[in-house]
Amino acid sequence: MAAAFGTETGLTGSARAVARTAMFTAARRYIDANPGQPDLTVDCVLAMSQLSRPTLYRLFEPEGGLHAYIRNQCMEMTTW
Template sequence: MTGSARAVARTAMSTAARRYIDANLGQPDLTVDSVLAMSPLSRPTLYRLFEPEGGLHAYIRNQFMEMTTW
């Protein structure tokens, strides 16, 4: 796989994970494990995808806080 193909695949997987998280905010069963279950990603890869947002837990927390302030 070329570098650009990897970047496209990474973006697609990141987008899918974000959509899953956003669709399941507020669900008590929204966990790292539930995100992993819907994704072909490994735990380390999933964590790396969310590093720019401060990590996966930070992304979920921030999205939840944003949802509850509306």
């Protein structure tokens, strides 16, 4: 999935945006499904997503950052 951002794949424009959305959605679903796991860390999400750290961080910028998103999901789980 990480190769979807590379220019060597030939993806441009909307196809590239779809790939970016799919990667973001997969990472977000993983975090949302595992908020109580003690090993839910940025490195864990990086390994699952197979994206580079800068790419993953860039995808989560609108959410306040990757670490903030993980923290918020963990806090939401404890308030239930």
